[in-house]
Amino acid sequence: MAISLKVNGLQRSVPAEADTPLLYVLRNDLALNGAKFGCGLSQCGACTVLLDGRAVRSCVTEIGTIGEAEITTIEGLGTVDTPHPLQQAFIDLQAAQCGYCINGMIMTAKDLLDQNPHPTITEVREALAQNLCRCGTHGRIVRAVLRAAQNMGKKT
């Protein structure tokens, strides 16, 4: 069967069962690399995407439950040439080692900044509490989110 999904502003049809986790469809049918398989258990956050602007774990989000909701992946935020302020801040502060968790960090931070454009450092840390990083890049990640908030504030 085929299911229709709206991903990064485009209507896409994918040949998958309704109980298929969104993550596999994004990666394998739509060739979007951003969301990563980390645990498949909604524990680590590497697979985070936005559903109508809110961060969700795509590894446990069945495509049959999404309906008309808009899916945004990290590819939908910006590109290497025109990065989103969050992506730019992560590049500027070199806030990655292996980088496998960074998709989840950025997408969770996007949700945070949309809700709370001027978070405190404690609010950023708490917002990222359910996103695991193994390389020990936490300090840079938090600073990058704060930097992005600052830069986005300047623009508006």
Next chain:
Amino acid sequence: MTEAALKLTRRQFGKAMGTVVVAFSLAPRLAGAQTLKLPGSLANNPMLDAWLRINADGSATIFTGKVELGQGISTALVQIAADELDLPLARVEMISGDTAQTPDEGYTSGSQSIENGGTAIRLACAQARALLVDHAAERLGLSAEALTVSEGVIAAPDGRKLGYGELVAGLDLRREITAKVAPKPLKELTFVGRSMPRRDIPAKVTGGAAYVQDVRLPGMVHGRVVRPPRYGARLDTVDDAAAKAVPGVVAVVRDGSFLGVVTEREEQAVKARDALIRAAKWSGGSELPDPTRLHEELIALPTQSSVVSEKQATVSPAAQTFEATYTRPYMAHASIGPSCAVAQFKDGSLTVWTHSQGVFPLRRDIAKALKLDVGAVRCVHAEGSGCYGHNGADDVALDAALLARAVPERPVRLQWMRDDEFAWEPYGSAMIARAKASLDASGRIVDWDHEVWSHTHSTRPSAPGADNNLLASWYVAEPSKPGPPTNIPQPAGGGDRNAVPLYDFPNQRVVNHLITGMPLRVSALRTLGAYTNVFAIESFMDELAVATEQDPAAFRLAHLSDRRAREVLEVVTRRAAWKAGEKGDGVRGRGIAFAKYKNLATYVAVIAEVEIDRKSARIRVPRAFAAADAGQIINLDGLANQIEGGMIQSTSWTLHEAVRFDRDGVTSRDWSSYPILTTPEAPETFVTLIDHNQEKPLGAGEASQGPMAAAIANAFANATGRRLRDLPFTPERVQVALG
């Protein structure tokens, strides 16, 4: 880049090299082998064209056996190459870890890539540049010293110019490396020693293809494997009807007790795997130690024991003697992304895309397991999630190959599930360290004794003879056995890494006990034994200082003559405004610790702060300071990132991490049964880098973990007057310590 063109000052080297090259080229290989050993990774890869190619467009392609693990090595090696070749960074391309294209540099491990791989690239590029300049001089009818080089263009004083691309057609780089062309002096380096943005980061933050997980090939199918319920169990029967009923199944693959499935779509593979798990009947398997008596049971196992350091001198008599025992549990690499590989059989040859730390050793064990000629197997590195040592990367490569063999022509992508990684990766060994010291009446250490018990710290691929170190090879119908446990000899050491103190003790004895049994599978985890030994030595030094009412920083300095060791301690105490004899207040405290990694690499001193919540018995580490001396710094920010990362990862190890198991098997199977540090718990880090740019560059990726652990333990003691000697410092243990 506005850098002024550099005047050539190396004519004498170029000349000398010309003669030597001819001599080497004509000499038979054996005669060459008798000459001086080439430095770094050149020793095993002595041909110049193994390391680089100058392309027709004047750019360079560098070949390295060292691979990117998220530590930034690809950027650092390009900095080195671009400087020696006088090329902009953007015109240096890097190909790494491909058995068909790159030199064999063994494993990317032990913080040796800059020292060995970087040295090789530096010397190879220096020689290539000299050859290009000599060739240009010949073409222009000028002497080489009359020429200048900038951004890959060689210019004569009269304005004539030749680009590398024009010169390379007439130049054969297939020649032996002489290592006689001196690399550039420091003042002529443009990229090395500065903070260079990592080349891999933009793609990683925008969803670019960056990982082996992102490899997509035409006709690719998906695999999953089913592992036994416990180590060594055998597959008796499996009714695969339910699995085969899952739509999209291409093949159920069984070879002895190796079981897996290949499907058209990835989610189908997950479903079919679940069906196979339900259907498989297993028997046998080994019993694990009693986790409540783990260290007692380990210490009772057979060992190979050796004295690794002994010093004797006549000294003033001992006034006091102290003794303490420290332990650590089994620890997991716990990569965020489970291991993954893509494998394809085509025309009798196998290609595997892998995030292995050593594509050449992996190839040898894969070839053995599949009874293929080594030449029929190609392993190509693609990055994975950070590995921090020997995780499931190599095992999943053989798993993928076994599945791919069942579906010729079709590439099979296999990513382990979370529980595959946690239950089957080789862990960092559980360990015991026992320290004993005597002090004279003036409070100086006169006698030091350190004994360490540990399993092996390397069971990486490329086992000797018919043995095989890849997981699936032990379960197929014609199984192999794993290679024998070995210890990496001193001075680097394995279980005894950093067991020999850097302090000046007049009498000292260090004994290493290699536990030869292996109830849980173990191998290399970042720092090997150093994390435990530094934790033990630096905790014990602190205990001795406190017991004799001496300031822990001053006590260390009083026993330390190594100039650079003293410097990192002095710098960190200044930076953190350490006050001699400072005392904690029952809730807050600070601790100091130090090590020179492997006694061969980067020096790091750490001061950590702790806060103890007495109600929950949880330790928080709000801030930590470090001073590091890694010799010549290649990438300033890259080095800082490694030291910070090590401090935070060590905080996770130290506060939280232990592999859980019962007599039947490993019970750490997800992030709730193997918790790690979260963002709100991560300490804020302040790192001071000391640049000794006249010294050789030193490996830094594993340098801060040991000192961080001991600094936390010492801070806890400073705050509470109580000692934590068993890792990790869980609330249960904190509760017991607080009484």
